[in-house]
Amino acid sequence: MKKYMIDNYKNLARKFKIEGQLIKALRFYEKAYKQPGAKDDVELLLDMAINYDEFENEAMAEEKYWEVLAVDKEECRAYYGLGTIYDRQEEYYKAIEYYKKAIELNPIYDRAYFFLADSYEKINERNKAKESYKKAIEINNKDFWSHTNLGSMYEEDNENEQAYYHMKRALEIIPNHYMALFNMGVILKKLGRINEAIDYYEKSIMENEEYAYGYLNLSIIYKENRDYKNAIEVISRGIEYNPHVAVLYYNRACFYININLYDRALKDIITSYKIEPRLKRYIKKDEELNPIKAFKAYKLVFEKE
Template sequence: MKIKITYLLIVVVSFYLVSCSGSSSKDDAAKKDSIVSPIELITQQINKNPNIDSLYKQRAELYLAIGKTEKALADVRMALQINSEKTEYHILLGDIYLAMGNIELSKKSLINAFDMDPRNPEPSLKLAELNLFLQDYEKVYLYANKAIEIDNYNAPAYFIKGFAHLEQDDTAKAITAMQKATQNDAEYYDAFIMLGKIFDNKKDPIAGNYLKTAVRIRPESVEAHYNYGLWLQEHGLFDEAFSQYNALLTIDPHNKAAWYNIGYINLVYFENYNKAIEYFTRAIESDPTYAEAYFNRGLSYEQLNQFDNARSDYNKALSLKHNYENALKALERIENK
């Protein structure tokens, strides 16, 4: 199992300073002039106080959050030029280099941070993450264990160890480490999701408890609702599955997988073919290249003896997915109907 490491970025919430004076015909222009972005506000402060290192660090974080890595790099270098003793600046430098794809300089910056402040768990944690990305598992465990030595309740360190064990196909150790993460942080969403998937692969019904907890932790997560909904579906709990998929669709109305799964349940388990057609159609509207949705809508039409519609959908599925065996067999089956 492979993952792509994504470091935490600051979520920038834009805010507005709006002047309410003036006539209604001038309101739009006045509002436009009064909008000040967080970056602009910090830039104004830097212009007034060019030797305050923390301001450059704050602006670098904002630039990094919106993908302007060159500007972020320039700002963190300025912060370091003013004050090179701040561990957090070296960590940020490592994050920026990683975002730029420069693994070696990222690693060097994080090692500098680690050497400067060996009692700070963050450099160890990020070095563990980086080495997980590089699949250098010996170093993953080295740095994760260092983070745990500093803070025995460091849930992310246990999670990273668990992921490394999983990539090395040691499921038992992966479970132990990730359960430790959830014991140390009862709101650790990623660990609950992963444990749910691991136990589901083992056909252990406890998977449902982990996936349900993930939904509780992040009720606005499409991933959480989908994973739990699919688990419920696979265990024949269709009404509960519908509830999860419908919650998902309120968050993401164009989620083709949720529409498809509801259609599939109506087709296969409820034999409600008109409903199935309705939901497969919504899946197709969400993704007009969804071959499986065309095929299953074709099956629904076939069950209703609407053979022309079925034939059309089977042919469309075949055009989207060449040599689609199920579609070929279906076309043969209704050839003379």
Template sequence: MNWNLEKYMNLYRHEEVFEERFSLLMRALQYAGEPEEKATVFVEMIAFFFVSEDLQKVDELLAFLEDNNFFLQNVCYYRGLIEDDKGNLDGAEELYYKAIDQDENFNKPYFALGFLYDRKGDFEKALFYYKEYSDMLGEKGLEDPTVYNDIGSIYIDMGYLEDAKVYLDKSLANDPNFFRALYNMGLYYYKKGDNENALAYYERTIDAEPFFMNSYLNISAIYIADERYDEAIEVLTRGINKNPSPDLLYNRACSYAKTYLYDRALDDLKRAYHYDKDIFKYAIKDKDFEAMDLRGIFEGGNDDIY
């Protein structure tokens, strides 16, 4: 690789500003003479355009690599990601395996397979590929808080709580503000029956990512179970101010109804209904709203509904 090309590629890899990264890639491409050198830049461009969701550009660059027989492991991997995004998990799975066949030391498809099997509910395979990916990083002296968290999350789902904590601790040791690991640590403590620590970690999750609604929902669930409805309403209100999702609105409506604030409960149900018409199906069966004439309000296209 010529010196100028190498310089700009190194600058690109260490640049954190998204817009500047593309500019550096274009500078690198100016110095890429041989097809092999262009292919090196194109691999990074594919990653850039994939994150930017410009799949047409991704496809054009993949076609160049494929036609010239360069970096076929990357071709298979990114085509797998595209199929994954379409919901074609079987097609994605096949392409990820092809990427590994092209280069068994290429670590990205191992993580992709772990994530795929995690979504399929095949936890044993998911753990295998996540750990393979983690081990491959470890051989290079690298760690990834995301994969530690994902392993911990699977162990929680499997009921292996102490195994989960080992990996969640590793994740947070690498990134103390990684909100998914903080959230899962809250879930760990909740399942252990330690609501005090669960609440503390859910609050830390909110500090790290205030738009993640599950944190507010889980805190409110603990308060509601203890009949601490005012505190549940407060935390749900905080969440609604960030992200007025139907789930948050519905749960606050439940808390209002439990404290006989039926007008406020109805206001929240109307707002939730505006976002999700299926809310009505759940609300008319919910014991929290038995004292309210929901059927008369929600049926027949009532003009009072937002």
């Protein structure tokens, strides 16, 4: 009878969770937890830990994961859960320890490999990160984010053919994901495939008009080809959808300087500084901005003590 009550409350909690009623779900998990024998129910404790985590109550989530391990010290999901908590707390070495323990207990735990890779990347253990992403992919070759993140790492390390392979694979899994489309644009440009890069940046922008760096990178391609008209058109579109992104105004100012529209350039560079005051030292050192540095308005903003 007691086990029946625990299961009944768990089922009600799971029903409310599926419906998105997390507070009601937690209420029934807690009712189940009060029943005799509930503290030995690993599935209940794991459900509660996850639910607390979704409420950003990391202390209670951590407590429940430790209760799980007190019942079953070989429950890999509890070690994984602890790893995710320490990861968010930026205790990456501690997170790595728990992800590795989860993998030791379950060698095909692809999510543990994925987040292990992410933690290694955050502490700049790049080779270990790559190997962990590869392992996640070996277990699940349709893992979009493992392909995407691994491709990005290869691109950052100028291993561009490898980068292209993994980004292409990511786009076979989710063809219209803006980040993979953007990353493919970056890779293709580095491979000298400029027209294809332009196409992928445009596709990325279509999928997410509020991702500022799609406009930035595309406009820079046009600038490098001295096509300032298209560079300005693209980055102006970016500003329309991202009016608070300083780097867009900064770069448009540089484009305007190249076609001698100094008043517009000055207005943009001041706007970029107002949005992001830390840009001031870069602005003062940037020789491309020299044509506007004699303007009174420039001096009032950037040369005052």
